[in-house]
Amino acid sequence: SLPGAAVTSIRVTDVPHEFSAIPGVREDMMQFILHVKQLRMQLVNTDIARMRLEVQGAGPVTAADIQVPPEVEIINPDLYLFTVDADDAYLEIELMAETGRGYSPAEDRGRLPIGELPVDAIFSPIRRVAYEVEKTRVGQIADYDRTVMEIWTDGTIKPEDALAQAAQILTQ
Template identity: 35%
Template sequence: MSLLQIECLESRIDKPREHYGQFAISPLNSSQALTIGNALRRTLLSDLEGTAIVAARIAGVNHEFSTIPGVREDVLEILLNLKSVIFRTQMKEPQVGRIRVQGPGVVTAGLLELPPGVELVDPRQYIATICNNSIFELEFRLETNIGYKIINRGIDHMASDFLQIDSRFMPVKKVNFSIQEVQFDILKDKETLFLEIWTNGSITPQDAISKAADLLSRFFNSLKNLDFKYQIEEFNSEEQVVAQVSIEELQLSVRAYNCLKRAQVHSVADLLNYSYEELLEIKNFGQKSAEEVVDALSKRYGIRLPYEKISKNTE
């Protein structure tokens, strides 16, 4: 397979929280574009890490349905506004930030006191409006995770006065892909995968596709050197396999079958303990039944019973 090439067809920033990129990946064999497109799309949307506010503690507030004197928004609206604040960071451990503002005035994300190494994508994001000279004070907890975290509404179990927030960690907002067939050479056609990525600004579309490809690469690399040891029953010869066959498979007459069952003969392995003469010694087992068994073993499995039992003691 020839090396893949990726080309950035378009890259733009519509708003601080709306980044867009379009890429073309080629050349791909038939059906490979669909496989790679699906894998990249799912990884971009669900497996990339992001940072979000997961809980907040507001001074003088006991539950999310409260109101704050002198603040236009109620607590629930403020929590929803905090939920939409986008951060850019490499942090792995939970961190705490805070804000303390005296009104009147508008509270935006740019007024947040952030832990070291944490940056705001859009400092103009709206949080609340203070209508008088009262003090608006809150503390919030940041976490890095993947996907969307839904919690039970109420008081955070980690701190009695922290209110939990449903958190969206996904930095990629939307992914589209399309496939186009192109003439690669005279003998065969190839496919080109076109990928469109929208992010929230905490990561560029170029970095997003690079991280997604790295995640997929590490995932499949972990499957390269598998060394499973299966417990397989080994047989020394084909006769041992045949010996496990039930006598029902011989399709004997009812008389012969019943006589063998009464004699505790249940499989071909049991029959191999008998010679032709010993079959005749089975109760009610006549010459016709013995010949029937010998014929069935010979035709179905190529096994011939000895006429007489060979003695194990030889001189």
């Protein structure tokens, strides 16, 4: 499995648990968490980063509104997170991102500070891989095989780079 980055915990002011409503927000906490799981990012020269989201007033909120430290790059800034319905709403949200491999369930986070909610993390930058083995010929010899691969990623890595990293892992 290739390394990647994902949000591993969320803290929303005045929201004690994941089954709560977020004051002034159309979506509940569970819907917000589902949207955050789709957030794709790269962490450069660090394994952990804290991001902030401060929202004032009504309107849609996207990943582009997240304040990130210099070592974090959000790949899908147009990702919809939630809509604030109340004009007088003010929200403070902290997102903790970490690097890892594969999938890490929220239960693996252990004890977190009160108010910090664990999130299932999908670290893998690979979404899907398909391959096909075809017969091919080289010169007069026709009994060679050729492998054709299709690699879909989440945008944090190029398919060619993913294949190169996977090949390097296999040869080690």
